[in-house]
Amino acid sequence: MPNLMVDFIISLDGYAAAEDWPGLWGMGGPEYLAWITSDSETSHTTLMGATTYRVMSGFAAKMPDDPLTTMPKVVFSSTLEAPLSWANSELVDGDAVEVVRELKRTSSRPLRTIGSLSLSRSLLRAGLVDRFRVVVFPVITGANGKERIFDGYPDVRLELVNNHLFDGQLQLLEYVPTVLDAPPGADG
Numbered sequence: 001m002p003n004l005m006v007d008f009i010i011s012l013d014g015y016a017a018a019e020d021w022p023g024l025w026g027m028g029g030p031e032y033l034a035w036i037t038s039d040s041e042t043s044h045t046t047l048m049g050a051t052t053y054r055v056m057s058g059f060a061a062k063m064p065d066d067p068l069t070t071m072p073k074v075v076f077s078s079t080l081e082a083p084l085s086w087a088n089s090e091l092v093d094g095d096a097v098e099v100v101r102e103l104k105r106t107s108s109r110p111l112r113t114i115g116s117l118s119l120s121r122s123l124l125r126a127g128l129v130d131r132f133r134v135v136v137f138p139v140i141t142g143a144n145g146k147e148r149i150f151d152g153y154p155d156v157r158l159e160l161v162n163n164h165l166f167d168g169q170l171q172l173l174e175y176v177p178t179v180l181d182a183p184p185g186a187d188g
Helices: 030-036 050-062 096-106 117-125
Strands: 004-011 015-018 045-049 073-076 089-092 111-113 131-137 145-148 156-166 170-179
Touching (some): 004 117, 030 156, 045 117, 050 073, 096 117, 111 117, 117 170, 131 156
Parallel strands (some): 045 073, 045 111, 073 089
Antiparallel strands (some): 004 015, 015 145, 131 170, 156 170
């Protein structure tokens, strides 16, 4: 059974992006960029929602040699229409939790989310996430940050299983997550 990893890049204050900041907050150094295009980072099936698909396929159209283009991608959306224009993308209009549960049972490739905050949250709540990984960028985007990553998440205990420092400034943290049960009487 393949592992499912939720994978985020975040600012120190927990945002996925920020207005008026360049991609990767302008800090994608050579070591990090080489790592994200390495074979170990491109040999999985990518899971994403419609918003992430729109953004990433737009980037890919400008960079035809992007390794993500050749990877298999499963896109969960009720608003996009088939066929999707980005190569190797399969559109699924159904219950993402059930589809991913079946992929974990039948696929031979590891599974990984990219962005897709609500999809990742749903998969974590369903107990399907085996690894939770963040690359923390040393910026605080409180004034211009958008898409707070952890809002709406359940309580989760994280056991650190890997860490790495890229380019002397970007910190990779990889965890095994354990979703904690809500206390009695808590609203879910």
